Amino acid sequence: MGKLAITGGEPLRKTPFPSWPTSTKEEGLALEDVLTSTKWGGQPFPGKHSVAFAKKFAEVHTVKYAQCVNTGTVAIQAALKAVGIRPGDEVIVPAYTWEGTVGPVLLVNAVPVFVDVDPDTYCLDAKLVEKAITPKTRVILPVHLGMRFADMDEILRVARKHSLKVIEDCAHAHGGMWMGKGAGSMGDLGAFSFQSSKLITSGEGGAVVSNNLEYMEKVQSYINAGRASITDKYHHRIIGFNYRLGEFQAAVLGPQLDRLPAQSAIREKNMKHFETRLQSTPGIGLLKPDPRITRLAPYGYVLKYFSDKAKDIPRASFVAALQLEGIPCDGLFYEPVYKSSLFPVDPADFPALSWGREKPLDLRSMYSCPESERAAYHEAVWFPHQNFLGSQEDTDAIADAIHKVLSNIEELRGLDHKAIRNQKLGRADRES
């Protein structure tokens, strides 16, 4: 029997961390209001709660307009339609992200072009974007991943130079700010998710933000079965679908937006403390701070594990040991999308992958993005944001567990355990 919980020792942490999502009586009152109003749907368009939330959400993100939609994936799809993406156009995306960043590109019959991430931030490497531009490129789609922003200064410079549109995937960046500007406000449009793990959630849901009324009108038509937008100044008529957010879901968003600043302050304080506890810990690296991030929006705290400085014990064993110590965390949280089992793309289903090409693009075999692969398969460790919503003692428990595992890392050599086997698999493929 060893010292580590995974080898039979006592777990360091026996009480749970704060759960997520949270709610107060405000959500209850808002739901009651919808229930008795009899206006449950997103039609007549849009509902009272959805409008009120969108207005506040836009203000928080320093942007003129926001529109609720029913998922973050749809938010990206609608944003692509708003900038006039056409079948066959190319969209530059980071390789290391959730499949939901890339799926909408294929859904509008455009072609995703994967670019590697910056090892300092794990976000789209702005320095590599220009090399990926071709005459077919129309959009750059950076993701503000985990707890960092993609380098918007450089991305916007490249976009202007090549007349490209920018859509920010802000699924992880609620309330975040870059140089005093809200997430989603710098590109042509921003897309948010309110899926259940996110910093604000309606179980499922999303929003599109923009400073451009013409784009916002197209978003409103697209998600409302092609009906005229609320203002209809530009009078676009497009084929749309029903991607509206229902009022029950919109109702629980408002109170959470009100709580977000206080929650963000707690997370930020605990994360700063966490960093002081981990600074100069052999085997652990921190993402580079960026002073241009003027308000942190951490979907997760992400750090780096260096197995070569931890006696060559692989990340899967390190993460599994931490989990058994009672610390919720994950290693293979995202895969480079082109390698993920959730990306079984068949060119026969997406004709744009063949148009004007000698042979269909095989998106699964044509890319090799070393930084994305290193982050995905060897280095990144993700801690959910709610781990940092509690007390400093909670945060200390996470740091103590990391130190405990590193101090006893030899116990993991050659160990076989279900948690380790699961950590070698992507999230969709794990045994429960």
Ligand SMILES: Cc1ncc(COP(=O)(O)O)c(C=O)c1O
């Ligand atoms: C980076 C990123 N982009 C897009 C999405 C898609 O959001 P949704 O799950 O709401 O469709 C997610 C959500 O999981 C995400 O994490």
